[in-house]
Amino acid sequence: LFGMIHLISQSGQEDILLSPYLPASFAFLTHVALCAPFLALDALGSVSPRVRSWRIAAGSGPPPSLRRWFACFLRVLYRYVTAVLPATALFHSLRSPALPQLAPSCWQLFVEVFACLLLFDTLFFIWHVSMHRVPWLYRNTHRLHHQHHVPFALAAQDSGSLELLSLLLLALSSTWVVGCHPLSEVFFHLINSWLAVEDHCGYELPWALHRQLPCLGGAAYHQAHHTLHSVNYAPYFIHWDVLFGTYRGPV
Numbered sequence: 001l002f003g004m005i006h007l008i009s010q011s012g013q014e015d016i017l018l019s020p021y022l023p024a025s026f027a028f029l030t031h032v033a034l035c036a037p038f039l040a041l042d043a044l045g046s047v048s049p050r051v052r053s054w055r056i057a058a059g060s061g062p063p064p065s066l067r068r069w070f071a072c073f074l075r076v077l078y079r080y081v082t083a084v085l086p087a088t089a090l091f092h093s094l095r096s097p098a099l100p101q102l103a104p105s106c107w108q109l110f111v112e113v114f115a116c117l118l119l120f121d122t123l124f125f126i127w128h129v130s131m132h133r134v135p136w137l138y139r140n141t142h143r144l145h146h147q148h149h150v151p152f153a154l155a156a157q158d159s160g161s162l163e164l165l166s167l168l169l170l171a172l173s174s175t176w177v178v179g180c181h182p183l184s185e186v187f188f189h190l191i192n193s194w195l196a197v198e199d200h201c202g203y204e205l206p207w208a209l210h211r212q213l214p215c216l217g218g219a220a221y222h223q224a225h226h227t228l229h230s231v232n233y234a235p236y237f238i239h240w241d242v243l244f245g246t247y248r249g250p251v
């Protein structure tokens, strides 16, 4: 009986794993789950001076209201349902559904994820500079994301459908060029989502990742981009901005 239940649950798991709707649903739910602690911080900010002191733009007004969070949630959900879900379902159906028998080694996983992050960071830097330098591109893709002068976690994916699809294409191209194992690909997408949320969270937290790894920009670095527009184009690492003279350190 247990063997039968195991077999049934295994085939059920395989169905879920191969569902064309899984990638977009997983990406959306992951994004919302990663943002949840920052929603709690924004709520705590109204009663705790210590939490308020971690806000980067403490002087520029109170944390985003619940209404602003909810409006942003609806916009992101709408674009996922109307653009990301159909695009990823189509891509999924064109891909080979076969999953490899073996998981990658820890070292292979680390190398592949790191290579993907470096490549995605480079491609995003080029695309981001283009979106700012070509007025037509800015108006039709990137302007929506810049409605947030002081961003908050959920705003990491508050972009137009065209921009969301272009970022998806850059992420998928990175994993394709690196030749990732599917498990490394899942880890890359998870870390990519987390870094985007951390970049937009609006808090300079004592345990933030960029404090341990100075090669990362962090939230203050990306917030400077939202305020000034012409600096800090790379999403995660600072080397391209330092090299091209567009780096602006946290003030």
Ligand SMILES: [Zn+2]
Pocket: 145, 151, 156, 200, 222, 226
């Ligand atoms: Zn941003």
Ligand SMILES: [Zn+2]
Pocket: 128, 132, 142, 146, 225, 229
């Ligand atoms: Zn920008």
